[in-house]
Amino acid sequence: MYAAELVGVTKRFGPVLANDGIDLAVARGEVHAVVGENGAGKSTLMSILYGLHRPDAGEVRRDGHRVVLRSPTDAIRHGLGMVHQRFRLFPGLTVAENIVIGAEPVRKGRLDRAAANEAVAALSERYGLRADPSALVGGLPVGVRQRVEILRALYRHAEVLILDEPTAVLTPGETERLFEVLRTVAATGVSILLVTHKLSEVLAVGDRVTVLRQGRVTGRFTTSETDADELVNAMIGRSLTPPVRRRAHAPAGDPLLEVRDLTVRDADGVARLSEVSFTVRPGEIVGLAGVAGSGQRELIDSVTGLRGAVPEVLLTGTPVKAGRDPRVAYVPEDRHGRATAPAMSVAENVLMGAQRDLASRWALPRAKVRARARDLVDRFSISAASVDVPIGALSGGNAQKAVLARELTRPSTVVVAEEPTQGVDVGVRERVHDLLRAARDEGAAVLLQSSELSELRDLADRILVLYEGRVVAEFPGDATEKELGRAMTGATG
Amino acid sequence: MSAPAVAHRVVASAPVVAVAGALLLTTLVMLVVGVDPALAYPALVRGAVLDGNLEYTVAAFVPTLGMALAFALPLRAGEFNLGGDGQLAAGGVTAAAVALLVPLPPGAAVVLPLIAGAVAGGLVAVVAAPLSTRLGIPAIVSTLLISAPAVSLASYLVRFPLAEPNTGIAQTPPLPDAAHLPALGGSGYLTIGLPLIAALTALWLYADGRTVLGYEIRATGQNREFARYGGVRVGRVAALALAGGGAFAGLSGALIVLGPPHRFVDGALTAPGYTFTAVAAVLLASARPVVVPLTVALLTFLQVGGQGMEREAGVPSQLTQIVQGLIIVIVAVLATLRARRPR
Numbered sequence: 001m002y003a004a005e006l007v008g009v010t011k012r013f014g015p016v017l018a019n020d021g022i023d024l025a026v027a028r029g030e031v032h033a034v035v036g037e038n039g040a041g042k043s044t045l046m047s048i049l050y051g052l053h054r055p056d057a058g059e060v061r062r063d064g065h066r067v068v069l070r071s072p073t074d075a076i077r078h079g080l081g082m083v084h085q086r087f088r089l090f091p092g093l094t095v096a097e098n099i100v101i102g103a104e105p106v107r108k109g110r111l112d113r114a115a116a117n118e119a120v121a122a123l124s125e126r127y128g129l130r131a132d133p134s135a136l137v138g139g140l141p142v143g144v145r146q147r148v149e150i151l152r153a154l155y156r157h158a159e160v161l162i163l164d165e166p167t168a169v170l171t172p173g174e175t176e177r178l179f180e181v182l183r184t185v186a187a188t189g190v191s192i193l194l195v196t197h198k199l200s201e202v203l204a205v206g207d208r209v210t211v212l213r214q215g216r217v218t219g220r221f222t223t224s225e226t227d228a229d230e231l232v233n234a235m236i237g238r239s240l241t242p243p244v245r246r247r248a249h250a251p252a253g254d255p256l257l258e259v260r261d262l263t264v265r266d267a268d269g270v271a272r273l274s275e276v277s278f279t280v281r282p283g284e285i286v287g288l289a290g291v292a293g294s295g296q297r298e299l300i301d302s303v304t305g306l307r308g309a310v311p312e313v314l315l316t317g318t319p320v321k322a323g324r325d326p327r328v329a330y331v332p333e334d335r336h337g338r339a340t341a342p343a344m345s346v347a348e349n350v351l352m353g354a355q356r357d358l359a360s361r362w363a364l365p366r367a368k369v370r371a372r373a374r375d376l377v378d379r380f381s382i383s384a385a386s387v388d389v390p391i392g393a394l395s396g397g398n399a400q401k402a403v404l405a406r407e408l409t410r411p412s413t414v415v416v417a418e419e420p421t422q423g424v425d426v427g428v429r430e431r432v433h434d435l436l437r438a439a440r441d442e443g444a445a446v447l448l449q450s451s452e453l454s455e456l457r458d459l460a461d462r463i464l465v466l467y468e469g470r471v472v473a474e475f476p477g478d479a480t481e482k483e484l485g486r487a488m489t490g491a492t493g
Numbered sequence: 494m495s496a497p498a499v500a501h502r503v504v505a506s507a508p509v510v511a512v513a514g515a516l517l518l519t520t521l522v523m524l525v526v527g528v529d530p531a532l533a534y535p536a537l538v539r540g541a542v543l544d545g546n547l548e549y550t551v552a553a554f555v556p557t558l559g560m561a562l563a564f565a566l567p568l569r570a571g572e573f574n575l576g577g578d579g580q581l582a583a584g585g586v587t588a589a590a591v592a593l594l595v596p597l598p599p600g601a602a603v604v605l606p607l608i609a610g611a612v613a614g615g616l617v618a619v620v621a622a623p624l625s626t627r628l629g630i631p632a633i634v635s636t637l638l639i640s641a642p643a644v645s646l647a648s649y650l651v652r653f654p655l656a657e658p659n660t661g662i663a664q665t666p667p668l669p670d671a672a673h674l675p676a677l678g679g680s681g682y683l684t685i686g687l688p689l690i691a692a693l694t695a696l697w698l699y700a701d702g703r704t705v706l707g708y709e710i711r712a713t714g715q716n717r718e719f720a721r722y723g724g725v726r727v728g729r730v731a732a733l734a735l736a737g738g739g740a741f742a743g744l745s746g747a748l749i750v751l752g753p754p755h756r757f758v759d760g761a762l763t764a765p766g767y768t769f770t771a772v773a774a775v776l777l778a779s780a781r782p783v784v785v786p787l788t789v790a791l792l793t794f795l796q797v798g799g800q801g802m803e804r805e806a807g808v809p810s811q812l813t814q815i816v817q818g819l820i821i822v823i824v825a826v827l828a829t830l831r832a833r834r835p836r
């Protein structure tokens with residue numbers, strides 16, 4: 001008997017057939033990976049299992065019995081739990097409060113804080129998920145917040161845990177720790193559904209894997225009997241072409257981006273960046289490595305002008321302008337918070353930054369806005385029902401492609417890319433890398449921040465390592481992951 | 494979309510459901526308190542549109558629409574302007590002062606007070622902007638905080654420096670004839686305020702959907718960080734939107750004062766509750782600007798009709814305020830349900 005089953009599930013969104021008769025079964029204590037291209041229907045399927053969407057046809061079974069899930073509340077009652085990619089935690093509450101919320105232990109009509117802390121401590125002990133029950137969630141790193149989300153589901157006795165792209169926001173170290181947690185949790189009999197784009201993760205942590213393509217199942221594998229090539233083939237119907245590592249001619253000319261001795265302090269006067277200096281020349285990709293919170297945010301906000309006019313940052317020899325310097329194309333990592341306005345249309349999202357160029361005086365003709373958007377959608381093969389749908393309705397990878405389309409078509413000489421392939425499938429990842437290489441070959445200076453060392457090694461000519469706000473090391477692009485990893489943790493020599 | 498589908502969307506849309514629901518609940522209230530709906534509703538319709546009342550309803554529509562713009566424009570930038578009363582009073586008293594104290598040639602005698610009123614309303618509103626960008630007090634609070642002193646200041650001005658001498662009534666002397674808004678075709682209530690506000694509404698709708706500024710305002714309202722990242726000066730855009738809203742409120746005040754009875758009577762601007770009705774209308778339009786004039790018309794109809802109902806059927810006109818309140822509650826409930834409903 002399976003812990004959870006989806007049988008013949010079909011779901012349409014208007015003209016889009018997101019799920020087309022999908023069967024998926026998860027055994028008790030199994031880690032079951034779900035992979036597929038952007039827009040293949042993974043998130044839709046997981047949302048159906050968690051009661052967020054109702055299927056048009058097909059059914060959900062728990063322990064062999066059919067269940068009807070009208071809402072997440074129903075799903076929770078049936079022992080399902082979900083860790084959302086955008087965490088739904090209250091930053092002002094403690095870890096324990098966030099975990100017990102909605103099912104609090106009460107004494108005399110009030111929250112029994114001691115009991116809550118105790119319950120949470122026992123829970124984290126049992127599953128080996130370390131988290132201080134009395135810490136405020138607002139101050140915790142992403143990896144720990146995610147653990148809190150997992151604990152919250154387990155506190156509600158989840159027997160099936162759904163994680164949709166949980167590693168997209170994690171550093172390699174945090175990912176490693178998450179996998180340990182998942183294995184421990186699975187060993188207690190909880191079934192885990194893991195959506196991811198990273199095939200190495202599937203092979204590392206999954207027991208079985210289901211491949212979706214255009215809303216259908218195109219492959220079911222046992223991970224010990226398959227490899228990345230076979231999975232890629234099932235996902236995109238072809239193999240990946242190995243990347244062309246480096247091109248013939250070396251970067252040349254005066255630097256387009258120059259940072260001179262930049263120190264940035266936060267509101268409390270603590271230095272977040274100390275004496276950072278580097279240059280990026282035309283036709284060069286410089287990688288930025290470092291564990292999260294090493295000063296990447298401050299550095300990139302300084303370079304793009306979002307921190308105001310910073311005299312230590314020179315673009316084509318003159319200081320960066322405040323607001324948003326038009327000489328910089330910038331792909332932010334926070335897709336919902338910064339890179340897009342999810343409720344606005346695709347057309348209005350890809351317009352941002354070009355609105356004044358497109359306008360004749362003050363008027364902004366809608367026809368022009370939409371025509372331009374359609375052109376970008378075609379050129380970057382973004383799959384969207386139309387340019388008028390809200391960008392939030394696009395699958396994660398397609399939204400990311402829309403952001404790239406907007407930024408890479410700006411007339412800029414410096415490209416700043418933050419986690420540009422976060423949440424995109426292997427095919428799109430290849431395409432994004434091609435686009436960044438193309439920008440480089442056209443003479444742009446590219447600054448690439450990524451937590452994926454393999455991405456930096458594939459693309460960068462040089463890699464700078466940030467540690468506690470300082471550039472502690474510089475490597476050539478073919479440095480080993482081991483060398484980079486050591487420098488990222490502050491180990492010298 | 495097919496015709497039945499369109500029909501279904503309209504019938505099931507939030508405004509229609511909210512109004513129907515509110516009327517249903519109101520009918521229940523009437524039955525409970527012993528009012529015969531069969532008498533009350535015809536009285537409401539008569540009070541709003543028959544027996545020569547239509548003209549009066551349309552006249553009340555003008556400031557309500559102006560106040561709706563005052564709330565809707567900043568709302569597009571994500572700012573809640575709840576200080577409409579203060580901006581309205583400031584605009585009215587400024588217009589009255591200019592008309593009374595500055596000798597102006599015909600034409601200018603109307604235009605200048607209107608402009609002065611709009612500027613005054615805009616200034617009162619824009620004070621909220623630095624409070625929110627510098628001190629982090631949200632506009633929803635700061636506009637409201639500034640409103641009461643602004644209303645009091647206007648009240649002080651008409652009681653003392655601008656008061657009609659020797660009457661003891663808190664009102665200004667009648668404004669000079671040259672400052673009266675030209676009437677529309679011999680009407681007693683209707684003035685060129687109606688075409689003016691209609692034109693401004695059309696201008697706002699155009700600006701909102703089809704100009705750079707409208708786009709930047711909407712982007713700021715939808716996701717401030719996104720707009721900032723895109724190079725929009727969000728602080729300035731939000732302040733501008735608030736100022737624009739305040740200007741609409743100030744203009745509405747000026748239109749009331751320059752219309753019959755052609756003077757600033759203390760309390761006459763804020764007592765009819767234009768601000769609240771306008772907020773209700775904009776919320777009822779649920780983020781669709783084109784619908785705003787329609788919801789304003791509907792609520793004005795209820796408001797004015799309610800007074801007729803009170804006269805004829807003895808139903809307290811507060812009942813129509815209950816209707817408005819219920820509409821807001823139902824809109825809020827529908828919005829919450831929609832956010833939670835599985836799709």
Ligand SMILES: Nc1ncnc2c1ncn2[C@@H]1O[C@H](COP(=O)(O)OP(=O)(O)OP(=O)(O)O)[C@@H](O)[C@H]1O
Binds near residue numbers: 041043045
């Ligand atoms: N709420 C919605 N309204 C309209 N279309 C939607 C909605 N949700 C998903 N879709 C469409 O359904 C299809 C499947 O989307 P889904 O989010 O399930 O893909 P995914 O496999 O999770 O992709 P990604 O890897 O990019 O996250 C896409 O074409 C998407 O545009």
Ligand SMILES: [Mg+2]
Binds near residue numbers: 042043044
């Ligand atoms: Mg997805």
